Amino acid sequence: MQEWQDGCVYQGEFGLDMKLGYGEFSWPTGESYHGQFYRDHRHGLGTYMWPDGSSFTGTFYLSAREGYGTMYLKERLFQGLYKADERFGPGVETYRDGSQDVGLWFHNHLLKLCVEIPDSLSIHSYPEFLGFLTHTPATVTLADEEKMGWGLEEGQDPFFYDYKRFLLNDDLTLPPEIYIYSTDNSHLPMTSSFRKDLDARLFLNDIPPFVDDGEPWFIRNETPLMVRIQKQAYKFRFTVTLTSSTSCWTTGLT
Known part of the structure; x- marks a missing residue:
């Protein structure tokens, strides 16, 4: 089945009057995508290609690259x-x-260019610095990951506040066409x-629920950005082993 819109072509499966399942989508610019769709979004495994020959193969979440x-x-x-x-x-x-x-x-910045190597330099070899190891390390949990909430200044705009409350509150009923006329989650x-x-739909049974399941996920670096990166790595900890023809590097999360 095909759908034509502004010069775009879609060929694939439909459900609920939306792209749902496997399909192929192409733009007049020469860009194309083939893979899984969910509620009109690129969502799941797929490949996105650009006219210059570059491409991305991996996981998409609401039309954005997410995961490995x-x-x-x-x-x-x-x-x-x-x-x-x-x-990230x-x-x-x-x-x-x-x-x-x-x-x-x-993004395109490399933050850390090192890995732990057994029997390498250790702070345990320098007793004068052991005081840095006496505190109890913090742990990472996914229980509070990306919780919905209000912005600090949203209460100043009654219209915007009611508008957002309507969308975040599951007790309120959304118009049935909301996922059809608005597929841009941004x-x-x-x-x-x-x-x-x-x-x-995306993770299925590949990873545990987003809760603290008791694993000792200790934080090595408590810088806020590093904590966010560690949470992201733990979320995809079964697919974080990276290999190439010249090296094999793993985060050690599995």
Whole structure:
């Protein structure tokens, strides 16, 4: 089945009057996507291609790259985690000459270029610094990950406050056409039940629920950005092992 809109072509499965299941979508610009759709969004496993020959194969969440994926570029290859369409977490970038950048990424910035090696330099070898190890390490939990909430200044605008409350409160009924006329989640907050529906569709049984399941997820670096990266890595901890022809690097989360 095909759908034509503004020069775009869709061929694939439909459900609830929306793209739902496997399909292929192409734009007049030459960009194309083939993979899983859910409620009109690229959602699940798929491949996005650009006219210059570059492509991304991996996981999408509400049309944005999310989780593990491989980005094929003209001069380099990146394998790692994404969040909200940007690199976020562990990854390996390999260049034509075989050299690699390995570490934790935030967008296109490499934050950490090192791994733990057994029997390497340890603070335990220097008693004068052991005081830094006496505090109880904090732990990471996914229970409060991305909780819905109000902005600090939203109460100053009664119209906006009521508008957002309407969208976040699951006790209120949304218009039946809401997912048809608005498929751009960047301007439309999602109810918690809809987010659970999206997560269930994407992750299925591949990872445990987003709660603290008792694992000793100790925080090595309590910098806020590093904590966010660690949460992202734990969420996808079964697919974070990165391999290439010249190296094998893992986050040690499995």
